[in-house]
Amino acid sequence: MAHLTASVEYGLHCLLGLVDAGEQPRSARDLAAFQGISPSFVAKIFPRLEKAGIVEAAEGVRGGYRLARAPETISVLELVDAIEGPKPLFECQEIRSRCALFDDGAPGWATRGVCSIHAVMLKAEKAMRDALASESLADIAGRLQQKAPPAFGMDTRTWFDRRIARRRSGSPAQGKDGTG
């Protein structure tokens, strides 16, 4: 396990699949299938992104999610906070007030301000959060697009469109798809 959990990883990957979707919503199931991860788990992540105002949910048979804002305005820090909640890097337990020299109550000088150890951790947390805030979803998507061949974007769109079109058209190629 790590501080930035697998939920964040899943959420970010799926959001990358929404950047080039435009107005057409994409369902959590399709996004999960595209990334090759658990649809059930992805379905639990997206409601949090929706509550945070990062994606919009469209209901119905051709519903799904789409970005609520331009990807340039969505920082990675926002995504992390939306998915994991405000989880601190370090939880100070105020050990300083339990010193054996303080019989019952700790003196004022000991508990005033922030714990010296906690301060260091807060500084480290801020550095981490600043780094996450400096990157946007569009940055990652752009870097990915730069690595991928030109046809990849179109192939992705085609994949989702076929997936949507196949929904209720009678599944014309359910078993004879290009697996062999």
Next chain:
Amino acid sequence: MAHLTASVEYGLHCLLGLVDAGEQPRSARDLAAFQGISPSFVAKIFPRLEKAGIVEAAEGVRGGYRLARAPETISVLELVDAIEGPKPLFECQEIRSRCALFDDGAPGWATRGVCSIHAVMLKAEKAMRDALASESLADIAGRLQQKAPPAFGMDTRTWFDRRIARRRSGSPAQGKDGTG
């Protein structure tokens, strides 16, 4: 829970109790009692610090631990790594290679280099580690000494010395200590 666990907090607090100890070793039990935390748990943390070359263990009845190096040369990052081990902030699961567009094997352009999402997290982790590396144990101890009244350092030393002297002298004041 948090990424920087309670073990780190306990270890750091106890190490602060070693900064002004000099050559005289202080036992894990005494350090834990001084901080008002679990002695058993502290006893599990210090062996890791010893393996990392941060403290030296002295065995025997008047043994204990003492700093192996000057506190100015011990960074908080070292302590975190020594106690928690090399635990990454983010564990990339290589989702990128499972894309549905890649039938069996992912193409080279997809898996070459570092995952775009992983890169952002590594950047954040580096920022966090740099912040932790910029602080030393002596920095924290100095800041604490600045907050505490002048007599605190001497009181601390007296507390540990009495604790050691009482060990095998027949426990002259076992039950009539200043609790009331």
Next chain:
DNA sequence: GGAAATCTACTCGGATACCGCGTGTCCGAGTTATGGTGG
């Protein structure tokens, strides 16, 4: 042929088990200071 009702399947959304890591505790091996004994 056109429009409305129905019906289906797909969507989101939350409530529910399983598992691993961290927390906390305990007990055993080893060692040094102590106390007594013998010279």
Next chain:
DNA sequence: CCACCATAACTCGGACACGCGGTATCCGAGTAGATTTCC
């Protein structure tokens, strides 16, 4: 009085339970579109 030895308590060090958070899954409520039927 001094040196040696046995004792004993304290030390470190690792092995053993408990609890919580994360992971993964399932099922239920609601809705847009396609189908069918009636006029």
